[in-house]
Amino acid sequence: MATYQEIFENNRQWIAQKTATNADFFQQLAKDQNPDYLYIGCSDSRVTAEEMMGLGPGEVFVHRNVANLVNNVDLNVMSVLNYAIKHLKVKHIIVCGHYNCGGVKAAMQPKDLGILNPWLRNIRDVYRHHKAELDAITDEEKRYERLVELNVVEQCTNIIKTAAMQVSYQQNGYPEVHGWVFDLHTGHIVDLEIDFKNILQEIKAIYNLTDN
Template identity: 40%
Template sequence: MCANHSEELLTREEITLENLLQGNKDFVERTLEEDPEYFNKLSAGQKPPVLWIGCSDSRVPADKITNTMPGDIFVTRNIANVVTHTDISLLSVLDYSVNVLKIKHIIVCGHYGCGGVAAAHGNKQVGLIDNWLRNIKDVYRFNQEEIDGLPEDQKVDRLVELNAIHSANNVMSTSIVQNAWANGQELSVHAWVYSLKTGLINDLKSTFSAADDMDPVFKMSI
């Protein structure tokens, strides 16, 4: 009945609230045809092994770019995948992920071509978000000599990478993660960057799996 409709993706100009609701119905019908128990199994609970801290950019859906299913990845997103120790929303997600879901991997994933990072690299006023982007300006400030020494077309991409690494370090230094490690919990923090041009993820080889991996200034006595 709706097979043809479900196989045709809407253009941006065709997206309306009515079409979104119809798309939902098509999704349910198609899914139940493939697996009549799909929603029963999905509603039984979640046990994802991964927490994904990503950018809010609509082009970077965690499940799609990693070829995973609903229930596989717990996700929180914000502008430019920034991690700060005063973001109660993110810290609540982190606490629930680590202490209730017992996830084993935390991935901070930025993406090349990030508008937030590009704005932080420049000096043009954008709006309220300028206050949020100050966190990335600090990353730029700490690494300005390296970034300014790069060719113009590489500067923002490198800041994207350094921002992901910096946010991963901030995750690692939270009391939540440090307490998990102190209690012997298996947990690793990773920094990745996704390319919109190739569709591939760049593992930045910044993986932290123990308190000894962090700067001693952030290490807590537990």
């Protein structure tokens, strides 16, 4: 692992590498961003969005928090979501969880975790909504993995509930919402293939914010 001072040397080497192949790299980088993707992922240090997607600077707008939550009272994620939809006009919104997620595992433990309690309660609510399915899984590791997946689906649904997403999709036909899980053991991205259009249609009775 690099020392603090080595990070600056790594930065100099990175600059040299980029300018060696493209002398205008940083001039181009300084221009306005125009990403097609908003990626909402976990803060886990082992999961990096651009690297695993094979994309470069300017191609992905990224927000990360513990256990990749989309909480409607979290001004941080709501600000990112609204900016990405209304100003960057992203075409795809991806919620990406990962197996072996510490936040999800912590939420499965019946213990007081202090300041983490209100944050993890969102995941515990996911467990409560899907308790019958999860309790039927006898293998604890498989139950844990399934909760990771269900948490992603619920966070995707939370995005679909927002006015910004609904209005943009009605007017423009985008963005679409996707749910992924990154498998740390294999490096593969697992597409949960959520039925975005069906979820959008089903929630309209309660969460329709488009005046139509």
